[in-house]
Amino acid sequence: MSDIGFVPIPPARRERGHWIVEGFATQCRVIGALIMREMQTRFGRHNVGFLWLFFEPLFLGMMVGLMHSAHGRSMPGGVDPFLFSLVGYVPFFMFRAIVNRAGSALHSNLTLLFHRQVTPVDVLVSRNLLEAASVVGVIVIILAGGAWLTGIWPANPALIFFCLLLMFLLCNGIAMNVAALVARWEVTERLIHPITYLSMPLSGAFFALHWLPTEIREILLWNPLVSLHEGIRAGVFGDAFPSYYDLRYVGWCILIVNLLGLLSLRTARRKLEIF
Template sequence: MSAAGMVPIPPSRPERRHWIIDGMATQGRVIGALVMREMQTRFGRHNLGFLWLFFEPLFLGCMVGLMHYAHGRHLPGGVNPFLFSIAGYVPFFMFRTMVNRAGSALHANLTLLFHRQVTPVDVMIARNLLEAASVVGVIILILSVAIWLVGIWPANPLLVFFALMLMAVLCHGISMGVAALVSRWEGADRLIHPITYLMMPLSGAFFALHWLPNWAREALLWNPLVSIHEAIREGIFGNAFPSYYDLKYVGWCILITNLLGMLALRTARRKLEIF
C-alpha cells in the first residue's frame, strides 16, 4: 500500500495520557517562569522587594478598617468594625488590581508571545496568581492576628478560602476580557480604572445585605461580588447576622466570564502578532 493510502494509527490511551501530562508540565514551567519575571519586573531583584506584594493590600486594608473603627459605628451581633471593613476591602482589592492591571499585561509581555509555548492565557494566569497569593496571604495574617490579639476565631475558615478562590477565578475571567478589549482599543484602559472604583459601593465590601430592604438585596445579588463578600463574612463571623449569597450563580458567572475571556484572548493574539 502506498504512503498516500495508509491510514494513520491513532495514539494509544497511555500515549495520550503521556502527551497530556507533558503538556501540563510544560505549561506549569512556562507559568512559573512568567511569575518570576513578573516579580522581578514589578519589585526588582531586591530580596525584600516582593514583600510589597503583601504590604500594599495589608496597609490599605488597615487604613480603611481604622477609618471605620474611628467612626465608632456599632455593628449588629457585636462584630468588630475594623475586622468587618478589612475583611471586605482586601478581597475587593483583588478584584481591583486584577482588572486594573489587565490592560497592560499583553503589551508588557508582547515579545514573549512570539514564543509558541507562551500564550496570552499563560501571561494572565501568572499575573493573577501573584495578586491572588497576596490577598490570601493578607487574609491569613489578619485572621491570625484576630485570633491572637482579640480571640476572634473564624466560624468557617474553609468557606472563607473557598470564597477567596471563587473571587480569584472570577476576577481572572474578567481580566482576560479586559486584556483582550484593551489590545483592540487602547482607550478602554482609561475607562477601566474609574469603573472599578464605581463598583466599590456596589460590591458588598462595606455593607451586609441584611442591613438593606428586600428589593435592594435582590437587585444587588445579581452582582456576583456581593455573594462572594457575603460568603466571606459568614465564614468569619458565622451567625452574627444573616448572610445572603448564591454560590451556584457565582459558579455560572465564573464559567461564562472565563470561557468568553479565553475566546477573546484567542482572537486578540492574532491581532498582536501583526505588530
C-alpha cells in the same frame, strides 16, 4: 490465570494521555517562570520589594478599617467595624488589582509571546496568581492576628478560602476579557480604573445585605462580587448577623466569563503587533 476483566489500554490512548500530562506540566513550568519574572520586574531582587506584595493590600485595608472604625458606631452582633472593613476591602483589592493590571498585561509582555510555549492566557494567569497570592497571604495574617489578639477564631475557614478561590476565578475571567478589549481598542484601558473604583460601592465590600431592604438585596445579588463578600463574612463572623449569598450562581458567572475570556483572547491575537 484468567485474564477476565483486564482490558489493555490501546497504545494511541496511552500516548494521548501522556501528551496531555506533559503539556499540562509544561504550561505549569511556563506560568511559574512568568511569575518569577513578574516578581523581579515589579519588586526587583530585594526582599523588601517582595514584601510590598503583601504590605500594600494590608496597609490599604488597615487604613480603610481605621477610617470606618473612627466613627465609633457599634455593629450588629458585636462585630468590630475595623475587622468588618478589613475583610471586606482586602478581597476587593484582589478584584481591583487583577482587573486594573489586565489592560497592560499583553502589550507589556509582547516579546515573551514570540516563544511558542508562552500564550496570552499564561501571561494573564501568572499575573493574576501573583495578585491572588498576596491577598490570600494578607487574609491569613488578618485571621491569625485577630485570633491571637482576641482569642476568637473564624467561624468557617474553609468557606473563606473557597470564596477567595471563586473570587480569583471570577477576576481571572474578567481580566481575560479586559485584556482582549484593550488589544482591540487601546482607548478602553483608560476606562478600566474609573469603572473598578465606581464598582466599589456596589461590590458588597463595605455593607452587609442584612442591612438593606429585601428588594435592594435581591437586585444586588445579581452582582457575583456581593455573594462572594457575603460568603467571606459568613466564614469570618459566623452567625453574628444573617448572610445572603448564592455560590452556585457565582459558579455559573465564573464559567461564562472564563469561556468568553478564552474566546476573546483567541480572536484578539491578530490585533497584537507580533501576530
